[in-house]
Amino acid sequence: MSLILYNTLMRRKEPFTPADPARVTMYVCGNTVYSYAHIGNARPPVVFDVLHRLLKARYGQVAYARNITDVDDKINAAAKAQKVPITAITDKFARIYREDMAALGVLPPTSEPHATGHIREIVAMIEGLIASGHAYAAEGHVLFNVPAFAAYGQLSGRNRDDMVAGARVEVAPYKKDPADFVLWKPSTLDLPGWDSPWGRGRPGWHIECSAMIEAHLGQTIDIHGGGNDLIFPHHENEIAQSVCAHGGAPLARYWMHNGFLTMDKEKMSKSLGNVLLVNEILKTAPAEAVRWALLSAHYRQPLDWSDDLITQAKRTLDRLYLALDQIKGLSAANTQAPAAVIAALDDDLNTPIAMAEIANVARMLNSATTDADKARLKGELLAAGAMLGVLQQDPAVWLKGTSSTTDVNASEVEQLIAARNAARKARDFKEADRIRDQIAALGVVIEDRADGTHWRKAG
RNA sequence: GGCCGAGUGGUAGAGUGGUCAUGCAGCGGACUGCAAAUCCGCGUACGUCGGUUCGAUUCCGGCCUCGGCCUCCA
Numbered sequence: 151m152s153l154i155l156y157n158t159l160m161r162r163k164e165p166f167t168p169a170d171p172a173r174v175t176m177y178v179c180g181n182t183v184y185s186y187a188h189i190g191n192a193r194p195p196v197v198f199d200v201l202h203r204l205l206k207a208r209y210g211q212v213a214y215a216r217n218i219t220d221v222d223d224k225i226n227a228a229a230k231a232q233k234v235p236i237t238a239i240t241d242k243f244a245r246i247y248r249e250d251m252a253a254l255g256v257l258p259p260t261s262e263p264h265a266t267g268h269i270r271e272i273v274a275m276i277e278g279l280i281a282s283g284h285a286y287a288a289e290g291h292v293l294f295n296v297p298a299f300a301a302y303g304q305l306s307g308r309n310r311d312d313m314v315a316g317a318r319v320e321v322a323p324y325k326k327d328p329a330d331f332v333l334w335k336p337s338t339l340d341l342p343g344w345d346s347p348w349g350r351g352r353p354g355w356h357i358e359c360s361a362m363i364e365a366h367l368g369q370t371i372d373i374h375g376g377g378n379d380l381i382f383p384h385h386e387n388e389i390a391q392s393v394c395a396h397g398g399a400p401l402a403r404y405w406m407h408n409g410f411l412t413m414d415k416e417k418m419s420k421s422l423g424n425v426l427l428v429n430e431i432l433k434t435a436p437a438e439a440v441r442w443a444l445l446s447a448h449y450r451q452p453l454d455w456s457d458d459l460i461t462q463a464k465r466t467l468d469r470l471y472l473a474l475d476q477i478k479g480l481s482a483a484n485t486q487a488p489a490a491v492i493a494a495l496d497d498d499l500n501t502p503i504a505m506a507e508i509a510n511v512a513r514m515l516n517s518a519t520t521d522a523d524k525a526r527l528k529g530e531l532l533a534a535g536a537m538l539g540v541l542q543q544d545p546a547v548w549l550k551g552t553s554s555t556t557d558v559n560a561s562e563v564e565q566l567i568a569a570r571n572a573a574r575k576a577r578d579f580k581e582a583d584r585i586r587d588q589i590a591a592l593g594v595v596i597e598d599r600a601d602g603t604h605w606r607k608a609g
Numbered sequence: 610g611g612c613c614g615a616g617u618g619g620u621a622g623a624g625u626g627g628u629c630a631u632g633c634a635g636c637g638g639a640c641u642g643c644a645a646a647u648c649c650g651c652g653u654a655c656g657u658c659g660g661u662u663c664g665a666u667u668c669c670g671g672c673c674u675c676g677g678c679c680u681c682c683a
Contacts, residue, residue: 161613179683187683194683224681308612308679355681377683381613384682408683409614415675419682446632447622452615452676462621462633469632472646494623502623506631516647579642586644597645604646 153208153496155373156450158381158405159305163498166404168372174205174212175367177402179359179376179384180262182219183243184228187250188425189440189455190377190411190418196441196539197408197449197499198375199256203537204495215366216259217359218244220266221352226341236342240266250428253437254444255539261366265358269344272353272361275395276333276346284394287348288324290336296329299390305405306382331387333357356387363392363401374402378409408449415454426455436551438540439464445501445538465609466509467540467548473512474528475545475604480521483529491534501538508534549606558607563594567603570596 153166168174178198181187195216205212220240229236244264252258265272276292279285284298296302303309321328332354337343343350363371369392376385385405392401410417413424431440442463447453486492488511494503511534515527535541550558570585589596589605596605 181683182681191683222681306612306678378614379678379682382678383680410677410683412676417677417682421680421682443621450614451622454621456621458633459621465634466632469646476646500623502621502631506623509631513648574642577642583643595645598641599646 153204154498155404155406156498158407159402161307164404166372168209169370169403171209172211174209174373175371176202176205176212176214176373176375177359177363177367177371178214178216178259178374179380180216180218181243181247182222182224183240183247184222184225185243185420186427186429187243187247188418188420188427189431189444190425192250192254192428192440193411193444193449193453194375194377194408195251195256196254196444198406199539200445200495200499200501200537201373201375201406202257202259203539204499207537212260213367214259215261215263215362217362218247218262218264219355219358220244220264221342221358222355230340246429250432253432254428254441255438255542257539263362263366265353265362268358268361268365269353271365272357273334273344273346275357275361275364275391278395279333279391282394284390285333286326288326290349290351291322291324291332292334292348293325293330294333294387294390294394295326296331296390297327299394301393302329302390303386305389306386308382331356331383333391356384357391359384360388360391360395360401363388364395369396369399369401371402373404373406375406375408378407381405381407409447409452411444412452412454413456415452418455431460435460436464436467436548438543438548439467442467442505442538442540446505448502449499461609466505468606468609470508470512470531470535470541471545471548472606473515474531474541475549476516476599477524477528478545480524480528482532483525485526485529485533487533487537488530491537495537504534504538508538551607558592558594563589563592563605566592567596567605571603 154163155166156163176198178194180195181191202212202214225236225239229239232239276285279294280287280292285292285294334346334348334351335354336349336351341352343352374385389401393399412418416422416424418425439460443459446459446463488507490507491504494500494507508531511527511531515524515531518524518527532541550560566585566589570582573581573585586596593608594605595608596603
């Protein structure tokens with residue numbers, strides 16, 4: 151079986167073959183760190199984390215870069231408003247971003263380049279573009295001259311005339327062509343800036359990714375990912391810059407774009423204000439349920455976020471962890487994830503089917519009668535979970551929940567269980583049921599299993 | 610206006626030219642002192658109008674509705 155990925159550039163699924171199987175390269179556009187990440191911002195890191203895991207399983211080491219944009223006008227505005235240096239903003243929110251992603255089970259990328267750490271590379275790339283006639287300096291700016299790149303528009307499927315006709319922004323007077331975009335812009339003294347051949351200034355939005363991809367991964371990478379809204383203009387412009395800077399070498403062989411998270415069917419975005427912050431959600435819901443919810447729809451489809459979605463995810467995970475909890479004493483066989491799960495992920499990361507297959511394994515595990523079968527299925531369940539980045543915690547921790555809202559007093563619960571069992575032994579079922587109601591009132595569900603009474607937090 | 614994408618059962622959400630998604634919720638059965646959990650079973654789903662076909666939710670065309678990009682945006 152081979153990995154198949156939908157390539158935005160070709161508008162179809164294609165078998166994935168790395169240029170160099172010994173070093174698969176992937177770049178994903180990360181966050182601009184001017185405030186908290188919202189749950190929509192978390193979709194690409196989580197989705198591409200699954201791809202990261204799949205590629206690692208198949209090829210071993212993967213060179214995976216996910217950038218942090220730490221120079222941007224929104225950051226400048228935030229710093230100005232709060233009267234603090236830029237780095238106070240970017241350091242803080244970069245740290246929170248990393249913490250949020252770690253909580254969601256996202257493995258660290260192999261590198262996390264910062265724009266401000268690559269000013270030299272950015273300037274060098276711009277100089278090259280000017281030298282080759284693809285860019286020009288004007289009034290302290292440097293602009294990429296779109297007509298100088300004939301293939302412009304290939305990724306987004308639009309031609310220059312469309313864009314000029316649809317342009318809703320005023321065309322700056324120093325532009326040679328309305329579609330030209332900024333590579334470098336001047337900074338006044340109150341703004342962050344770096345010395346350059348064109349005066350003190352700062353990079354434009356797109357050039358950082360081109361420069362950092364070259365610095366960390368090379369001229370042509372295997373996979374470039376990001377959200378749907380980056381196709382145009384961000385990725386289109388990255389292509390223009392990199393291809394022209396590299397004598398025509400393609401920037402990425404496979405382009406992947408995730409669909410949006412919506413709220414009431416409308417795109418979640420900071421400009422609309424309909425955002426739920428990852429940081430806030432994690433205070434009220436288990437991180438793993440949030441991750442499960444994010445993966446519950448295929449990555450290219452829209453996903454409508456709601457409380458109910460998390461509740462359903464949590465219940466589903468309860469069931470899976472319950473299956474593991476039943477056999478916690480039995481060590482798992484050292485097996486690979488079931489072929490059906492791998493096959494689902496190999497088909498353009500079909501996580502919903504992978505989840506259905508995981509449910510299948512859980513059902514078989516619950517029905518298994520021999521220890522050998524149980525150990526094998528437990529191993530399969532854990533290995534499948536590892537592919538999705540779930541099911542790796544101690545079932546007891548998940549079920550008794552120390553992480554989320556209502557914390558349960560374990561000793562109180564256990565005392566009540568002991569009292570109930572005493573009543574049951576005396577066949578005083580009325581009293582036993584009364585105590586169970588009391589336990590339920592604490593938000594705890596109990597189960598009388600063959601090996602004694604177990605409890606967990608109610609869903 | 611240009612370019613994309615989507616409309617599936619109570620709900621989330623895959624998929625397919627002709628018996629199966631799957632989870633959650635619901636109902637029935639087994640099990641249990643009763644529950645819970647688990648297992649087994651159940652529910653006449655595919656926006657609309659045409660076309661192709663022996664047969665379409667699936668292919669083609671029209672229409673309706675919704676969303677995204679074209680401006681910062683994951």
